[in-house]
Amino acid sequence: MPSVEPTRKPAPPPAAPPVPAVAVRQVAVTLDRVTFERGGKRLLDDLTLSLTRGGITALMGPNGAGKSLTLRLLAGLITPTQGRIVWDGDSPIPARDVALVFQKPVLFRRTVRANLDHALSIYGVPRRLRSARVDELLEIGQLRGLADRPARVLSGGEQQRVAMVRALAARPRILLLDEPSASLDPPATAAIEGLVRGAAADGVKVVLVTHESGQARRLADDVVFLHRGRVVECGPSPAFFDRPQSAEARAYLAGLLLV
Numbered sequence: 001m002p003s004v005e006p007t008r009k010p011a012p013p014p015a016a017p018p019v020p021a022v023a024v025r026q027v028a029v030t031l032d033r034v035t036f037e038r039g040g041k042r043l044l045d046d047l048t049l050s051l052t053r054g055g056i057t058a059l060m061g062p063n064g065a066g067k068s069l070t071l072r073l074l075a076g077l078i079t080p081t082q083g084r085i086v087w088d089g090d091s092p093i094p095a096r097d098v099a100l101v102f103q104k105p106v107l108f109r110r111t112v113r114a115n116l117d118h119a120l121s122i123y124g125v126p127r128r129l130r131s132a133r134v135d136e137l138l139e140i141g142q143l144r145g146l147a148d149r150p151a152r153v154l155s156g157g158e159q160q161r162v163a164m165v166r167a168l169a170a171r172p173r174i175l176l177l178d179e180p181s182a183s184l185d186p187p188a189t190a191a192i193e194g195l196v197r198g199a200a201a202d203g204v205k206v207v208l209v210t211h212e213s214g215q216a217r218r219l220a221d222d223v224v225f226l227h228r229g230r231v232v233e234c235g236p237s238p239a240f241f242d243r244p245q246s247a248e249a250r251a252y253l254a255g256l257l258l259v
């Protein structure tokens, strides 16, 4: 308990606070009026979006909305036709700071350990430091017992765990996940969700494309809802699910908006 000293003159009221009363979370990356066209079609249309540093952002929307394209833009695999992507810090962001995991893991025809070691070598981690980091990654992915098995013979869930820790190998700043558990059973999904939470807890910004509202509710701090290449709605996760503002988001959450 703090002691009370009634005789002392009260401290003068503080001057205007140096920071806003509501903390403004820092921005990791901004898509500024981004348009992406292919074959004469405008697939992303004037997309403006700021992702805050840290935390998990779910990217939702019906098939063809532009979710995967948005991740590919963030990963630097494609470039905007118009507009720009502004990263906090270096812009463009160095390749090793961004990691992308697909729904179907793409692993080499080698052991799990060799897959992880290879990823580290690509990112320039010296050989003498790699084996300790590989052991760490095996531990994080609960893959120790599978380290010397060929990666391609593992179950879908195990392969996706390898893909996840491989993505984390170089300690990226941002982890982009494109429906990482879409074809997995509930226990395998839970394992992937554990890895996603762990990455976010370590300060990695996560952008998660998911069709599963339950997963987004469990994991996401905020939700960006896309439809036909546009951001229709974005906001904190509980509010998005409990009180969606747009007709499109309401229809999508009711299972009525398919494209």
Ligand SMILES: Nc1ncnc2c1ncn2[C@@H]1O[C@H](COP(=O)(O)OP(=O)(O)O)[C@@H](O)[C@H]1O
Pocket (backbone or CB within 6 Å): 038, 039, 043, 061, 062, 063, 064, 065, 066, 067, 068, 069, 070
């Ligand atoms: N390279 C491409 N060339 C032409 N059309 C594309 C290309 N990539 C994606 N598209 C189209 O862009 C739209 C958005 O695709 P995508 O981002 O994959 O959607 P989703 O939200 O389902 O992930 C879809 O209509 C898709 O057919």
Ligand SMILES: [Mg+2]
Pocket (backbone or CB within 6 Å): 067, 068, 069, 178
């Ligand atoms: Mg997609």
